[in-house]
Structure formats: C-alpha cells, structure tokens
Amino acid sequence: KQEVTQIPAALSVPEGENLVLNCSFTDSAIYNLQWFRQDPGKGLTSLLLIQSSQREQTSGRLNASLDKSSGRSTLYIAASQPGDSATYLCAASNNAGNMLTFGGGTRLMVKP
C-alpha cells in the first residue's frame, strides 16, 4: 500500500527566501505525482502535476521535481511571498484511475 510522507510538517520563513518542501513515497510504481495548495478551510488547488515519465515541472516561481528511483519529489518555491502561506500537499497516483494517496502536508508561513 502506498504511503506518502511530507517533511517538514510546518515551516516558517521570512519573505523573499527560497524554500524546498519534501515529499517521499514508498511505492515507486506511480502514475503521476501532484502538488496541491490548500488555504485554511478551503478545498485544494492543483499546482503542478508530474507524469511518471517526467523529472520536473515548472509554473512561475514553483518547480517540482520527481525521482521515482528514490521515491522522492520536491517542491521548490522561489522568492517566497506572504501570499504563499498555505498548506502544501503532495499526492501520488498509482493507476490511471486517478486514486490519490496524500501526504500529511507542509504548513508554510511566510512572514513579511
């Protein structure tokens, strides 16, 4: 059974800092891996989706990498802003049916 772990669970940084969020998964036979953002009391917003054949995806200040062999993915946020404060969740899909296994999330606070 797939297990997804995120480290750290919480992170507080000053504005402008570059930061890395980590995600690890136990079953490397993934179909894709996604990163989501969740604001308090809200649903999920998809940030980046990496197919199993890809190594990274970029969107603006966000860059996500995938290393299936080591069972790891990272989300890099450049020049962090207070508006980036949220919980970031990674999720692995093990089949084309899109069943997702979520990590515990990283609660990010970017201080002005």
Added chain:
Amino acid sequence: GAVVSQHPSRVICKSGTSVKIECRSLDFQATTMFWYRQFPKQSLMLMATSNEGSKATYEQGVEKDKFLINHASLTLSTLTVTSAHPEDSSFYICSADPAGGQETQYFGPGTRLLVL
C-alpha cells in the same frame, strides 16, 4: 477551468440526524467522483470512489451504511452521513475526474460538518 461545487459549505446538526452533501461538476461531466475526509491539521483520507450509475467503492474502515453515496448523473454525487455523531465532525471534500481520461482531479471547496 473546470469547477466543482459543494453544498452546503458548512452545516451544524444534532447528533442522530442525517446530513446530505452535494458535489457537482459545473462545466464538465465526471464519470468518477471521489469523497475525502480531512480532520483538523491532518491530510485527506479517501473514503470512497463514486462511479456514475453503479455502487460506490468504499475504502477499508469506512462504513458504507453510514456514509451513503449516490452518483445518479455525470455531474452530481451526494454523500449522506446517516445518524451523525460528534466523531463524524470533519471537513468533507469531493473531487471529480473528468470523463475522457484527463490526468487531474478537480476538487470542490469542501463542506465543514459539525455534529453537536
């Protein structure tokens, strides 16, 4: 972009009552919808997979008779929490998988359930 709505966004009910939560895909058809539960400061846990026109598939440990799921059309799935108890208080989120095999699910805004 694809939009998924949930109704209600927040509900408070007395213990023993039943609560129905609706999940709608507003601008696309979804053959499959998923229901998740999220406790405070925890991640999303998949409860069940809902397929249009067929019975839902429940994850281990989720009582199908307590959490009734109906997916009567390609744009609507409902989750009914029957005889709710305080331990059912949680944040319930649905997602919809667009027909045609697209790669990502689209998530609803969630429903906050508080059982007194």
